Amino acid sequence: MPKALSLKYRPSKFSDLIGQDSVSQTLSLALELNKVSHAYLFSGLRGSGKTSSARIFARALQCDKFPTSIPCGECESCKSALNNTHMDIIEMDAASSRSIDDIKDLIEQIQYKPAYGRFKIFIIDEVHMLTPPAFNAFLKTLEEPPEYVKFILATTDPLKLPSTILSRTQHFRFKKIPNSAIATHLKRILGLENVKFEDEAIDLLSRNCGGSLRDALTLLEQSIIFSKENVTLQSVSSMLGALNPSIIEEFFNNILTKNDSKIDELLLEFESYEVENIIDEMIIFLKNKMLNKDSKYHIIIIDRFFRILGEAKNMLSLNAESSFVLLLMTLKFKESLNIEELDKMIARIEQEILQHNNAPNLQDSKNTANQIQHIESTKPIESNNPESSINHNENIATQDSKDSQDSIVKSKFEQLIDKIYNRDYMLGELFKKNYSFVDFKDSTLTWESKANEKDKEILKKYAKVIKELVCEVFGANTKIKAANLPTTQDSKQPNNEPEIIKDIESIFPIIDKKVFRDENRS
Template sequence: MSQVLALKYRPSSFDKLIGQDAVTQTLSLALNQNRVSHAYLFSGLRGSGKTSTARIFSKALVCENGPTATPCEVCEHCKMANESRHIDIIEMDAASSRKIDDIRDLIEHTKYRPNSARYKIFIIDEVHMLTKEAFNALLKTLEEPPEFVKFILATTDPLKLPATILSRTQHFRFKQIANKDITHHLSHILNLENVNYESEALDMLSRAGNGSLRDTLTLLDQAIIFSKGYITPEAIASMLGLLDPKQLEMIFDTILKGDRTRLIEIIKELENYECEVVIDELIAYLKESFFNSDGRFSTLITERFFRILSESKNLLFLNADNGFVLTLLFFKMIEALHIKTIEEMVESLEDEKFRVPKVQEIVEAHKIDKEHVRPIIQEPSKTPEPIQEEIEKVQENIPEPVKNKGMELFAQLIVKLEDRSYDLATCFKNYIEFISYEEGTLTWSSSAQGEDKNSLKHGYPIIRQFVQEIFGIDTKIKMSQNEEKKKVDDSHANEDTSSMIESIEFNPNEGTNTESCISGHITADKKEAEAKEILNDPFVKKIQEMFEPKEIKIYPKV
């Protein structure tokens, strides 16, 4: 009668244990130097070798030549241990014998000397399943057992053990077995079993086992039957519901080409698979391709793809449609390929710096005399072709340009506003008229009323920010009264005071929001004490209503 592979090839000595070098080395040295503790705790992932190690260690203790790290395998004690029938090696499953009465029976057995061996060994598997009362009953015996008693506890969840138990044992942590070690072990077994295979198929089985050798050997048993004696990647993919490696390669090739039509077809094909399995397979393939350095995935692309794949797994917990998740996943990966090099970023910044606004459009919107507009003139070699064409169109309709740097900067200000808020930019173009830019002061006039005025008031922090970026951080904004005064109702005008006002100036550096807004000062042709009545002027009140300055100071005209 044939045995399953997990039992048939169960390790019987320390040198046959897979992937637990640190544990086997420590236990071997303890046996050879006769420094054996009274209690051990083995913890780790299922199928990592805990119970096998406990049995090997027990056999090493009872061997006639022992304690030794290399049992003779020929003495009666070794033979009985290998056949799991040694009377002094007692195995207990705490999952089924977990109550205090079971532990009392075990403690009773510790009072009697071993029948034939030098030690009586108790192996308690899944020890974390014991009840609280059972643990408490075991404490005293576990701390000070008779000299001929040894305890070996095994668990997959050491965090569930009381601290009092942990402190009374030597704790050995069994790590997850590396995929390469499992793959090598599988190939060794298949060679002994005379089964043909492809290495890529064993890699797929190893990944499916998730570091558990027992689970992987169970899958190998199934694969031998399913593949009819020849294990191929296609057979493993079909058996486990995984993606064929060639299919994974085709998916990434399609993504790199940006073929959206083909991707939609692939998504429909993948609806037959579990979405989480597809994502895991994509991550595994991406990792393998990155380590193989095949040149297709740079570090930045790999990082972006991995982030997208990981975030997509979170969508599955929201019960999102699998097909839609895959659609988002693949199309986001296509977008992630749009990476600018440093040179391209520098070139883009230079283009932004020398960007030419549509001067003709601004001239028409502001009804500015073309003679006072000087378009930006660049050297043809440094000007991008589309911008050069725009310049040429404007120059055809504009007379000989006059130098006016302020108008150029004001045009750039409008372009910036359009990029940020189209509505604000439209309002700004319709109601704000450029006057001048001299000695760090930007002067404009406003004809906005009602909602348009409120829109400009609430958008002023954005306007002020762009003014500082384009004109300079210390630029002052000055509201001219010339055009605004015409809009004040003559019946409410105060000619005596209005005639005294020369200018109203606001400093954009003061204040960070519309509530505190800005400070300003009024220059008048009278002394400060005599000019306070200017504050009652309708035009000044209109300025206060529009900008809500934090304070207004009156200065005599110099």
Template sequence: MSLALKYRPKHFSELVGQESVAKTLGLALEKGLLAHAYLFSGLRGSGKTSSARIFARALQCAKGISATPCDACSSCVESLQGTHLDTIEMDGASHRRIEDVRGIIEQSRYKPSLGRFKIFIIDEVHMLTKEAFNALLKTLEEPPAHVKFILATTDPFKLPATILSRTQQFHFKKIPLKAVVAHLKFIFEKEDVDFEEPALEMLARSGGGSLRDTLTLAEQAISYGDQSVSALATSQMLGLVDSKILEEFFNALIAGTSVESLLRTLAEHDTAMVLEEMARFLKEAMFSQKWSLGVLEPFMSAVAQAQPLLNYGADGDFVLALNTLKMQASLQQTPQTATPKPAPTTQAQLPAQAPTPPTAPQAGPKELFQQFIAKIESTNAELGRVFREFLVFQSFGNGVLFLHSSADEGANLLLRQHYKTLIVPCLKEVFGPSARIETDKSKPRPLEQFKENNPSLMQAMQDKLGTTDGKVEDF
């Protein structure tokens, strides 16, 4: 049996990283505050289907409705085996037609034969057709007293608003890295698998906040290392870049020595993976204060600008080489801070007026962006954390604040919820009444603006692609 199935949670207390959802559902069961329809949304492998099954088993338990089902009565045993007659699971991806929904409506008319309720769990519900949603709508709004619906989806924005308004919604967030590592450690100890702590962090990062994906990778790592999970073997299996190589690479850039051999080593890996590992390494270096912010900022900016180029179809080796050149160029630039010294003046030459107080230097776009985040953070700490973690400043011009976004589904949901009520007012207050936001996920930067801001990059792209008309139309 796979690790994901063997260690699938059977009670709310076993859910990893979803404490708020588990607490809310548990209290609802204990106090009898039950809705007729629930919607569980969030990243794949975050516990939506497992929570739906636990919730259904708690409702059907013969010893009474409670947050902790007994697991011993006939209803609990059959629920654990997936054979309970009154708990019907349906995959919305393969049963998406109106005929399938009509079957649910027909079954809902009959009272339960074994349990307390007839419970319908529909996974990936966003895959249902428009006609199927319309057919489900009336039953979902006013179901018989003995019917409960539990819908699960990875994309709640594809559901009609009429469906969303008739369900009690729970969002399953991305599972924190520390929680995933702790769960992996618990499983490896129970399975008597030798492991190294850095290897667990590699697996957790590669899982991307999905516990199921992480456990699948963990099984692969156990097989690859023959019941031993080491950091070296795990990095080789996952194709990750050794952090020692990255440290040597950035140290060589700072020292001004050759990075040619290190660049060839990095080119052996997937470019997207290399840029992702660079971003992670620089983030850790910032927290540990390994280098000054004056060194880290241009490095981070170069990596952020390099990542979108891969989406345009640019050659990976070229993007990596260009990224290195931009880092080297940023270190060679020296700020022009010297100002001409004014000629000395006598008391007689001074104008007869009150001294003018010194004016504070005008803040640049990056400083304004930090003020913008701070203003949001003072009102909503969680939203401020999303901005700091997932959104990177790119440029500001003509009233447009351009950001690079790496937000996941949960972060996007939070951003959309507060966009009009909080984000836009703070944006206009800091950047002006006509300011607006664009991200490289929602709308790519105009080509003319890209040419204007990156003339050397455009020339390099022309040389690489061999264009003859002096234009680069699409990359």
């Protein structure tokens, strides 16, 4: 009976592992130098090679040619290990055997020496699934096992492991396998299987496996059957329900040429696919254009498109209606092309300023002689005083410095709004609508609120997030306060706090009340 591709092409030595060079090298050297630890922990994404590495390592330890990093595959130990029948290589699935009783059984087995192997090796998969009592019972044995016992633990979630377990093992982190390495491996297997294929189809398969080689081999086997021994881009796209990359390219080309009728047709076609997948394919397409430096896709245009796609992803995470998100995203794509490039805008503004400064003022020309004569005749004595001139220049410099500082602070407030948008699009809209910048001095940010009761309730839920972003932009010790809005004489209440302070405090309870009260008294 034919084997599945994931089993047929499972690595049998460290050199067969894909995308895990550092792990392979370290384990190989440990075997060759006979510097083997009593316990190892392999963590990483599913299908990244953890269990395969554990089996190769165990087989090398039991091989008759030990110390070696390459099991011979000919001795009885290697053959029985390959067939998963070696009595001294015990595999345990912690997802199903996770209780303290299971660990007690394991500890009892440890008391007996190997039947015929060099070591007694325990491979515990998904070790993070053990219960807390089981972990506690396992600690002492894991720390000081008999010299003939080796532990190899594997997990997809090392963060769930107690620190006491992590400190007792050598931890090897298996990386996510790059798409390019997966594609190369799949092409090699298709060559061995004598199956025709298109490179674009293999690239699409490698992108849809999430960095897991086992998932990639499963998809490859499925695509071979579906496409009848000829793996094409069309067949793989149809099998996966994925959007053909050529349609994405056609969509962006029509965006750039502003072909609205064709864009509408493509939007109808997009409705057959998941919007999340469409956005992911668009990101990959733009990334490739940026790396290939396509002249049609200027870096500023790509940057704008990326921002729009990011906003669309945020909206989908808030359960926005997918077809609306897709339409809004398309409209933003088209609108972004109407904005001039930043460098062109700067050059144009500089040119306009220069022309304005050089333009002759006819009225001033007519009165120049009279003005000069009048100034000479009425020139005050103080004008000859150098101190007066210095004070005048200092006032001008101070005003310029203040204007520059105000501009910088206002830009920081805009930066704050952008950060809130990036964190949560809807929250950014709400914040921008209700808050306007007033002043920033002495580590205190002053703004004006126009929030109604409904908006206040929403903003109150996100007060901690907004405060965190304020401190990130303006500094860790920044306080927030409200501007003192003008009130009528009849509404003044000298013994009570202003309503605006209560308003802001109801939304941001973490604000220092003393700042408001002192400011109000002044």
